[in-house]
Amino acid sequence: MYLETLHLRSFRNYTDQRVTFSAQKTILVGNNAQGKSNALEAVELLATLKSHRTSRDRDLVRRDAESGQIRATVARSNGSLELAMTLRGKGRRTLAIEGEVLRRHLDFLGALNAVEFSSLDLDLVRGAPEYRRHWLDALLVQIEPIYAYILQEYVRVVRQRNALLKSIRKSLGDGGDATTVPRSDWDQLALWDAQLAAGGSRVMRRRDRVLQRLIPLAQRWHDRIGGGTEHLSVIYAPNVECDRDDPAGVRAAILEKIKERRLAEQHLGTSVVGPHRDEIDLQIDDTPARAYGSQGQQRTLVLALKLAELELIEAVIGEPPLLLLDDVLAELDPMRQNQLLDAIQDRFQTLITTTHVDTFDAQWLSASQVLVVEAGRISP
Numbered sequence: 383m384y385l386e387t388l389h390l391r392s393f394r395n396y397t398d399q400r401v402t403f404s405a406q407k408t409i410l411v412g413n414n415a416q417g418k419s420n421a422l423e424a425v426e427l428l429a430t431l432k433s434h435r436t437s438r439d440r441d442l443v444r445r446d447a448e449s450g451q452i453r454a455t456v457a458r459s460n461g462s463l464e465l466a467m468t469l470r471g472k473g474r475r476t477l478a479i480e481g482e483v484l485r486r487h488l489d490f491l492g493a494l495n496a497v498e499f500s501s502l503d504l505d506l507v508r509g510a511p512e513y514r515r516h517w518l519d520a521l522l523v524q525i526e527p528i529y530a531y532i533l534q535e536y537v538r539v540v541r542q543r544n545a546l547l548k549s550i551r552k553s554l555g556d557g558g559d560a561t562t563v564p565r566s567d568w569d570q571l572a573l574w575d576a577q578l579a580a581g582g583s584r585v586m587r588r589r590d591r592v593l594q595r596l597i598p599l600a601q602r603w604h605d606r607i608g609g610g611t612e613h614l615s616v617i618y619a620p621n622v623e624c625d626r627d628d629p630a631g632v633r634a635a636i637l638e639k640i641k642e643r644r645l646a647e648q649h650l651g652t653s654v655v656g657p658h659r660d661e662i663d664l665q666i667d668d669t670p671a672r673a674y675g676s677q678g679q680q681r682t683l684v685l686a687l688k689l690a691e692l693e694l695i696e697a698v699i700g701e702p703p704l705l706l707l708d709d710v711l712a713e714l715d716p717m718r719q720n721q722l723l724d725a726i727q728d729r730f731q732t733l734i735t736t737t738h739v740d741t742f743d744a745q746w747l748s749a750s751q752v753l754v755v756e757a758g759r760i761s762p
């Protein structure tokens with residue numbers, strides 16, 4: 383797929399900016415805080431409906447405006463699509479494809495696919511488990527848009543169940559006397575348990591499936607970049623251990639663990655069982671990657687994961703996704719830079735932000751469209 387045009391109106395620090403992409407690679411160059419990452423963020427939003435920098439639409443709207451818009455033309459193998467996202471300081475965003483406003487936001491997903499790689503991605507290795515869950519979930523949403531709905535439902539169930547557990551904790555008081563809790567609360571809890579098990583099983587099985595496909599790709603890239611001297615393991619460590627191929631078995635295992643942790647949940651007033659507590663272990667030579675001092679090893683790992691994502695999305699969608707490289711190229715040593723550039727070649731349309739172009743390979747630079755970003759303006 384190919385992003386032909388991008389039009390930003392009252393988005394972040396842009397007032398009204400149109401960009402026409404004229405090469406397979408575009409380099410956005412400029413000083414800090416000029417709007418380079420903002421432009422990539424707009425593309426990320428179209429692809430995933432999420433920004434990795436904020437969860438509030440009002441941050442995305444230009445400070446002096448009430449609403450902002452991102453429009454894009456995407457050429458796909460079966461024709462081109464006009465996409466529009468209207469963001470509001472207050473109120474819900476509106477999404478449209480070919481001028482038609484979508485009732486379900488889910489239907490927007492899949493129109494544009496992109497993999498983003500920024501320095502924040504090192505948190506994949508170093509950060510808390512939720513970074514890895516978010517990363518995996520974001521990938522799942524792109525290859526299986528219905529997952530956005532499945533996850534949203536699961537999160538809703540956990541939230542409501544937590545509210546009920548809090549109220550039960552309050553009724554139990556310090557004495558922990560179960561008879562002080564209204565009967566209806568226990569009945570309700572049993573219903574939420576069943577819903578958590580049903581939703582949780584859907585989430586876990588999909589996470590497991592996508593990892594099974596991603597892992598061999600990531601290992602291959604890791605071998606290529608690292609010269610095959612170290613072995614990468616990516617291990618799904620779900621909060622509830624069970625045979626993930628058997629949906630009824632997964633549900634039963636979740637319910638069983640809920641039973642075991644009943645007292646803890648009531649004491650804490652929160653759900654402690656389910657895939658919202660999953661972990662994805664990243665290991666190099668059987669040692670947690672987080673424990674490795676070397677930044678280089680961590681970068682190699684993240685790069686391998688990103689390249690694997692690109693390949694997987696391409697395999698599933700049948701078209702190469704876009705690659706968004708936000709200020710990461712300069713951080714890679716020449717060997718890793720070359721590996722990345724080699725992998726991309728002309729296969730993936732790539733948007734790159736950088737403060738300096740002098741670190742780029744000359745051949746690469748001459749084949750790229752270079753745009754200058756300055757104070758919310760993009761010019762050739």
Ligand SMILES: Nc1ncnc2c1ncn2[C@@H]1O[C@H](COP(=O)(O)OP(=O)(O)OP(=O)(O)O)[C@@H](O)[C@H]1O
Pocket residue numbers: 393394395396412413414415416417418419420421440441442443444445446709735737755
């Ligand atoms: N909602 C907004 N309204 C107006 N300006 C905004 C808004 N959100 C962010 N900005 C501005 O956008 C600029 C940051 O742009 P961006 O994050 O794209 O930087 P960058 O060019 O990628 O720089 P760096 O190299 O530091 O990453 C800042 O000047 C910030 O004040």
